Amino acid sequence: MALQESLTRFKQQQEKCQSTLSSINNARAAAGSGSSSRSAPHHKSVPIATSSSIAAKAPAVKFSNDTERLQHINSIRKAPIGAQMKRVIAILYETREAFTAEQINEVCYVDAVNNREVFSGLTNNPKVFYDGKRFSYKATHDLKNKKELLHLIRKFPEGKNVIDLKDAYPTVLDDLQALKASGDVWLLSNFDSQEDVVFPNDPKITIKVDDDLKVLFRGIELPRDMIDIEKDLQKNGMKPATNTAKRRAMAQVHGINPKPKAKKKTRDISKRTKLTNAHLPELFKNIP
Secondary structure, eight states: OOHHHHHHHHHHHHHHHHHHHHHHHHHHHHHHHHHHHHHHHSOOOOOOOOHHHHHHSSOOOOOOOHHHHHHHHHHHTSEEEEHHHHHHHHHHHOOOOOOOOOHHHHHHHOOOOTTTHHHHHHTTOTEEOOOSEEEEEEEEOOSSSHHHHEEEEEEOOOOGGGGGGSSSSTTTTHHHHHHHHSOOOOOOOOTTTTTEEEEEOOTTOOOHHHHHHHHHEEEEEEESSSHOOOOHHHHHTTOOSHHHHHHHHHHHHTTTOOOOOOOOOOOOTTSOOSSSSSGGGGGTOOOO
């Protein structure tokens, strides 16, 4: 209410000043027309400017910067409680600093001192930590650097959603890419949820695999021709280590036929063959 009254008084003062300026201009115009009529009787009469005509021609009166700031503050404090809380949490997230209620009011104009709904909402918000005096951002995982990030990832051999790590600290995504580049972690995309999952790259870790996944893996029938395998790899965004089509084409140019696989020679059992199951003579009755 106090803010609205200040704005109303300011507008009234602006109108009063405008009216005073109009009166002064009218008086000057009247004096000028009287003197000109005496010196130049044949001069055409000029229409007297009125307050309405001056207001129409003059540019609109702009409020001062302080007035604009007051309007901005008023719009913020009239916003829904959720919008005000979101504004505060954004400040806490970006700065990663602890603010008192008074400091929050100074920084983002949200009145966390007198507005009990805002104060209660912030103290009970899962993303806000309140120590009894100051508010700060509460991340899903309390991490400070790349070393702590890697230590946490290694606790989840079956993978950790990157979305749970994004708010840990400002450069966490850069550190994830650095860990991937150094080979400490695997960073894979989940095609179903379009979210990244990070895995520790440690051969000593025992990973539990669901039985359904085992059955699915073993049930996949691979193509018998290497060319088809290479095509499938390329289709899934992987570069094959071999180029069978090129190798076969070069072999045909040079007249080299692919060597047929040699069949293994079956060895016949004879009396000279050393038998390991000699205690079962009935198995070897038909040996020549």
